[in-house]
Amino acid sequence: VPSRENVPEYQQLREEVESRIGRINGKYATLHNSPIHFIHGTVDFPELCALYAQADVAIVTPLIDGMNLVAKEYIACQKDDPGVLILSEFAGAAEELFNALIVNPYDPPSVAQAIEQALAMSPGERAERMTPMRKRVMKYDAQWWAKTFIEDLSAINLQAEAKQSFHEKQEQLAEVISRGGRVGLFLDYDGTLREIQREPDQARPNAAVRELLEKLAACPEMDVAIISGRKAKDLDAWFGEYPFGLIAEHGAAMRLPGEKKWRQMDQGVSYAWKDEIHKLLQQFEEQTPGSFVEDKPTSLVWHYRKSDPEFGEHKAKLLAGELVVLAANEPVVIRHGDKIVEIVPAQISKGAAVQRIVESEHYDLVICAGDDQTDESMFRLEHDPLITIKVGDGDTLAKVRLSSPAEFRRFLEGALASRCESRHEPSPA
Numbered sequence: 417v418p419s420r421e422n423v424p425e426y427q428q429l430r431e432e433v434e435s436r437i438g439r440i441n442g443k444y445a446t447l448h449n450s451p452i453h454f455i456h457g458t459v460d461f462p463e464l465c466a467l468y469a470q471a472d473v474a475i476v477t478p479l480i481d482g483m484n485l486v487a488k489e490y491i492a493c494q495k496d497d498p499g500v501l502i503l504s505e506f507a508g509a510a511e512e513l514f515n516a517l518i519v520n521p522y523d524p525p526s527v528a529q530a531i532e533q534a535l536a537m538s539p540g541e542r543a544e545r546m547t548p549m550r551k552r553v554m555k556y557d558a559q560w561w562a563k564t565f566i567e568d569l570s571a572i573n574l575q576a577e578a579k580q581s582f583h584e585k586q587e588q589l590a591e592v593i594s595r596g597g598r599v600g601l602f603l604d605y606d607g608t609l610r611e612i613q614r615e616p617d618q619a620r621p622n623a624a625v626r627e628l629l630e631k632l633a634a635c636p637e638m639d640v641a642i643i644s645g646r647k648a649k650d651l652d653a654w655f656g657e658y659p660f661g662l663i664a665e666h667g668a669a670m671r672l673p674g675e676k677k678w679r680q681m682d683q684g685v686s687y688a689w690k691d692e693i694h695k696l697l698q699q700f701e702e703q704t705p706g707s708f709v710e711d712k713p714t715s716l717v718w719h720y721r722k723s724d725p726e727f728g729e730h731k732a733k734l735l736a737g738e739l740v741v742l743a744a745n746e747p748v749v750i751r752h753g754d755k756i757v758e759i760v761p762a763q764i765s766k767g768a769a770v771q772r773i774v775e776s777e778h779y780d781l782v783i784c785a786g787d788d789q790t791d792e793s794m795f796r797l798e799h800d801p802l803i804t805i806k807v808g809d810g811d812t813l814a815k816v817r818l819s820s821p822a823e824f825r826r827f828l829e830g831a832l833a834s835r836c837e838s839r840h841e842p843s844p845a
């Protein structure tokens with residue numbers, strides 16, 4: 417079906433397809449038959465359905481695709497004497513059309529093999545593969561998708577409500593500060609204080625972040641802890657000069673304010689699961705251009721922020737699914753964070769680390785802020801009063817949602833305002 421005809425790439429592709437078809441037909445056609453019928457035009461709906469219903473095999477092999485509806489249309493038409501669907505693993509639909517013959521389009525011999533397998537398949541097996549897929553396609557139809565989509569949208573808090581809670585909580589914090597109350601401030605870094613960067617190393621504190629940190633450091637009765645998935649070494653290099661508590665690797669290591677030494681918090685934790693899971697992550701690294709595995713002392717992380725966003729997200733979901741099975745009997749937690757999938761010991765969490773600190777201190781107010789799934793454990797903290805802040809999209813237990821790190825910094829700046837004058841010289845970049 418002609419589409420986007422003014423895009424040069426599409427024109428080139430069409431020319432390539434036409435010339436190749438010409439070559440194949442020139443070589444194999446006889447007076448009575450030619451192997452390829454190429455239709456470049458719109459086929460009306462009843463005729464299209466008839467062609468789908470008649471086809472023995474449908475081959476849908478995109479190199480990348482969000483969903484792919486052609487595959488689903490073909491399935492919808494396979495009522496009696498069904499055909500076989502050959503589907504690229506890079507089509508979004510491959511995730512739910514589990515009974516198709518799944519192929520990698522970058523591997524032509526395997527695609528050829530799948531075509532042979534499809535043509536030779538018995539009617540029994542064809543029906544066995546097609547029936548459950550067709551059931552699924554007919555059940556989760558366009559109406560179903562639209563309905564669930566609208567339901568999700570209506571579940572989101574209204575903008576006005578969000579604005580109100582922003583000012584309400586900001587005032588609550590300002591009030592505690594101005595009457596000299598003690599505040600425990602537990603802040604995630606990447607995606608919360610600082611915008612996510614393509615290269616993790618580029619996320620070092622910039623001027624806007626440093627200015628805020630100076631103000632926080634100057635604020636009396638303000639206990640600040642930076643709590644991150646990063647290694648202790650990173651946090652030391654970036655925040656070592658500030659009088660803050662530092663919590664690295666999601667709570668596995670902790671450095672109290674004013675101390676130079678890190679304390680390991682993971683004594684007695686088993687890491688026997690690491691080898692096997694590392695192998696699986698390496699497979700995903702190989703299959704997903706731009707992604708890489710990070711082996712931290714207390715966790716394994718698969719990063720995909722440099723991969724194609726849609727494809728990376730797709731592979732991350734697959735990985736998370738495979739990990740749930742592989743690690744079912746291991747004492748680990750699998751977290752699908754912002755552009756990462758991470759495996760950490762179940763005993764270690766940001767929430768547990770914060771809990772330990774909060775129990776030994778007396779705060780008039782505790783604030784926890786974070787942007788991804790690893791921060792949710794902090795939002796379960798039991799303390800009164802407690803302000804929990806989620807930065808960005810996604811499900812959360814937090815009571816306040818702010819749209820971006822910039823908005824979060826505005827939130828803190830506004831509450832600190834003139835009450836905390838900076839007494840520190842800005843530290844070098």
Ligand SMILES: [Mg+2]
Nearest residue numbers: 604606607787
């Ligand atoms: Mg974060």
